[in-house]
Amino acid sequence: MVPIHAYLMLAMILFGIGAFGVLVSRNVIVMFMSVELMLNAANLVLIAFSRALGVVDGHVFVFLVLAVAAAEAAVGLAMIITIYRNRETINIDRYNLLKW
């Protein structure tokens, strides 16, 4: 019997690492992957609770989140390619055209 606490702690740590990655990384692709990691951390919580409560609804949500993540990855990567074409860098700090 693994207490639900443990799963939550794991999800929490993964989420934190993901957030840290988003904030610290200059590499857009790594940032992107960190976001994916955060999504998966959330998925983990959903599945853990689903198990704890004995209902499968959580699984459906995870499935949907995966779909959204896929869509996001597709669009996001397309954007990265386009921007890279113009700016020739994947350094997020150089993407500052909207700066005042």
Next chain:
Amino acid sequence: MTLDYAIFLISAAVAVFGATMMIMQRNPVASVLYLILSLVAQAVVYVQLGALFLGAILIVVYAGAILVLFLFVIMLLNLRSNPELSASLPPLGWFTKVAVPVLMVVELYFVVDRVIWPPVPTGIVGKNPDFGSVETVATMMFTDYMYPLQLTGVLLLVAVVGAVVIARRESAEPRKTTASPDNRNEQPIDTVAG
């Protein structure tokens, strides 16, 4: 210390390790590989929680498709480790960027810690082998969650179209014209219309 617990701890450790290494890598390809490692470890946890179907999906779709897409892009752009990307942050920026996630984790810990969770069974349980099976999930998905599923489909479709539109080159014509300021404004309108 049951077997369950042991499996959990090992896979958790691997997941955290993979995640940490992912953000530490200078080479994006390595990052992707570490993320795959982390995801596989997470899939183990899924299975342990009875989500057999989702565990499979996680590996097949996520690790297999999405992260391969990442790899494609990295290779397409021919990205290498770039010193500019790994330059250290100024102290204040570093501090805030560490402090904020740490604070968040601490805060989440408080959330998790405060609540007394019901002592419910977790781990691989043989009581209800159907739980989390393809059948149960599918039944739920195509009955109760019909509309969200359809909408997700639409979303995916839009994402595909969007990705195509965004990633397409602005024009087949030589760069000279695209560089001229007049055309640059008008071009996207044409592409959308086209």
Next chain:
Amino acid sequence: MSEYLFWIPLLPLLGFLINGLLLGKLPRPVVSAVACVSVGLSFVLSLLLFFELRSLPPAAREIEQVLFTWIAAGSFHVDIAFLLDPLSAVMILVVTGVGFLIHVYSTGYMHHDKDFGRYFAYLNLFTFSMLTLVLANNFLLMFVGWEGVGLCSYLLIGFWFHKKSASDAGKKAFIVNRIGDFGFLLGMFIIFWQVGSLEFKTVMEQAPAMFVAGGGLITAACLLLFVGATGKSAQIPLYVWLPDAMEGPTPVSALIHAATMVTAGVYMIARSSVLYMMAPDALMVVAIIGAATAFFAATIGLAQNDIKRVLAYSTVSQLGYMFLACGVAAFGAGIFHLMTHAFFKALLFLAAGSVIHAMSEKQDMREMGGLKKYLPITYMTMLIATLAIAGIPGLSGFFSKDEILWKAFSSQHGHWLLWLVGFITAGLTAFYMFRLIYMTFHGKERMDEHTRSHIHESPRSMTVPLMALAVLSVIGGYIGMPHIFGVTNYFEEWLAPVVHGPGHQAASHALAAAGADTSMEWALMAASVILVIIAIFVARHFYNKKPEAATAMAEKMSGMKTLLANKYYVDEFYGATVVRPIVNGSLFLWKFVDVVIIDGTINGLAVISRDISEVLRYVQGGKVRNYATVFVAGVIVLVAYFIFG
């Protein structure tokens, strides 16, 4: 006949419009014809109306013509309306008569000027304004004329505007007059405030009921009106513009700055005699200012070398006499002197113009002398005028000046000191006028050869007006002979219905009838005649017989002479105490208050908000990670709120 009244001012206006709008398109003869004929017709009309007025019984001598409503707002209502009564009748005759002569004279004098048309346009405009001034039936319309003549004076003084001194003088005249007008305006306000009307008849009728006699309000109103008069009539402290006004063409000096415009102040006070009679304090101020100006200007006149400037100071001095008369409530005497002065001073100026014309535009008397034989007509006429202004018995100036002196002595508002000042001034007047005559026409010829070769008597168009004015200067006085000669003072009787002295008519009659105290009047008259004759001989001694004596005198009193020659440094004083501080103060207001304080405050606000934005813009640094950091921090705070809050 009376319905033609408005044509009197309108004719010169038409002349102005024709000459002004068709400027540069009409040949000279047409221009001068239009100008002279319009004023001439106006004079004829004035004469006709004068006789019509005379045919009426004395109490009903009043012709009024309302043209249309000018300004009507709230309780304020003013018409464009003309009033012909004995007082304005005298004035229009003087203005159109002398004006006509001067127009004729100008056709000769200005003959060579290329701005001939503009000159006559201005001159006609002036005549129109002056006639409006004297014919107005209310204070406001009078003010129109008042400002109008000021404008024309400005335009005509600065007629040769390419000369800086001329345009400066014009500007000075206008601004100083404006200061006076400021007083006039405020005076009008008080009158309207108390009486509720600005129409002369209403004001004069209502004033005794609306004002407390001798009270503060009426005194203030009268003094403010008098401020206006000091501006227009060049009295202390606002006389400074008149001497400078001599920059204008000489006929202009004759018309505006001797005969007509400058006497407007006297006319105005006579017009408001009812008000002044209610304010004895104001009357006293008028008398003192008048006497002081008369004396003060006469002393400056002693030391001037420019022929026109001598005449200018003489004008100021004579105007002082008129105010002295008004101040002792002898309004009739003031107007009488106004009229005679118009004749002889116009003549003096025109003759001086003739001299200047002959001297190739030189005005310095030190370069003249011995002109008698070159300019016989000018000399004769000028001599007559000089005798008249000096007050030699039998000429017009004698009667009017003597009346003023006697009134200053005898009137209940008078004082022997006022008489004494007037008396001394009479001597000074005779002295400086004969100094002028001797320096100009007698003695050695001091001009250079070139000028001498060009000396010539003026053309007919100039000498005929001189002669006409000379005749008027001689006979003009006989219509107002004092009672002690045993004749009726026609002039005083004529004015009696309009100007209200302290029942002076009755008093004089009583005096004359009693024959009791006439000895005093005779004595004073004799004293002044003797003084004048002495003064003439002194002048003759210094400036004709022994010019070296004059120089010796001058050296002995060099301090005095410098002081006088520099006009007591009044211009400099005004410059230092009024003009400089205002200009510097304005610069301070602009450069410091406006730019530094007000704009500084506002720009300061702008700078502060910009600086705040400078700091805040780093938040918007375009770095996605920073945004994300802030976003996550926000989430933390929100979650914290839900957990711990």
Next chain:
Amino acid sequence: MDWLTPLIFAPLVGAIILAFVPSKQTETIKGVALIIAIITFILSLFVYAQFDKLGAGMQLTVNVPWITSLGIHYHLGIDGISLLLIVLTTVLTILAILSSWRSITEGVKGFFVSMLILTSGMIGVFCALDLFLFYIFWEVMLIPMYFLIGIWGGPRRVYAAIKFVLFTMFGSLLMLVAILYLYFQYHSFAGVYTFDMLKLMQMPIAINPQHWLFVAFALAFAIKVPLWPFHTWLPDAHVQAPTAGSVILAGVLLKMGTYGFIRIAMPMFPDATATFVPYIAILSVIAIIYGALVSMVQKDIKSLVAFSSVSHMGFVMLGLFALNQEAVQGAVIQMINHGISTGALFLLVGMIYERRHTRLIAEFGGLGKVMPVFSAFFMIVMLSSIGLPFTNGFVGEFLILLGAFKANVWYGVFAATGVILAACYMLWMYQRVVFGKVTNPENEKLTDINWRERIILIPLVVLIFFIGIYPTPLFERTEPAVRQVIAHIEQTRQAKQDLERIDERTLALREGAGLSQKVTEKGVTR
């Protein structure tokens, strides 16, 4: 028949038509703009003819619901005051367009489109009877003016334009807040939402909020007037603006401020008006003297005229706040006069600027010799500006001074010094520009004004003398309107005072009773 709507929107429609003319065809653009301006002018003459000069209250009103859910109506109407200002606007628009004929070479289309939109906005402000509509037109004016200064202006145009907009925006935001307050206040008073000025005027407002509301409106209007010390945008804006911009700015836009006072601030907040009379009157007197003194030492003709505007508008404000028939009518006339005289002055300055490309007084001198006709016009306009009798300036100034004197002797006395100072700065400037010898060789080859320029100036000169000699038509038309405004203020204040008097009396009675009690107590103790 709705006359006002076509009048307001004719220029706007014209601007839209103009937008379709190819921008290369500058002559066509100018022609079309001129024709539209003339059509607008003719429409305004129709309105003038339709106007019943004896009728009090608003005429030619249009009132249709516009945004019903918010109680906003398309409510137009004019009285004598707005009528005159409308005609002034249409006249000045024609002249401004004519004056830009040669001087605008870049961006011709944009310029004339801006001018026409501006005209629509101005006429709209004068017609609007719904505060919401008023506010919209008020802001609509701002934008084209911003472009006129910012694009076609002088070297520091951007600074001037931004300053102008910031000042005005600051004021209008306060006004917006006040308008919204009124709107909600009216709802709690009458149960319906409305922006209708005439209805809002009927609403009693407690004295304290009234003060605040008045201050908000007054600031918005005072900045526009501009009243000292809110005037510093004016010299910059005038100096940098193109001639047409200056003419419209001085001729019409400044009147918006004073119009706002007489149409909104004063009748809506009568008590606050009474409270603030001394402050505003003193500021006006300061403006009169200050503006005159500062303009005396200006080196640039345009900024001299700009500061003289401060002085003249000070007269208008003083007249309005003297609160008697004479002064207010004088002030209304003075608004028109100032539009004519100062407009003409700016046109004249523009004419020499076109020739010499400088406006510094020191650069000129002796123009009387080379440009006699110009000098004559300049003289007439200058005299009207310093208020010589029989020119328009005198009529207004005299009535204002008279009324101010009636209201408070000292206002009259100090304001009258402005008359002297006006002569000082104007004559001095005129002397330096026109008199003297031609010292600057560049001035020798100047050409006198041509027929187009004469046609621009002649109507103004005619108006100068017409209003100066026979102002009755103007007085007749403004008289009922002014009477009504003053009566409204008086009535409202009277009613309130009566109430207060009753309160005071009861209070006094009560106090008196208390006092007598005390006395008796004392008596007892003694």
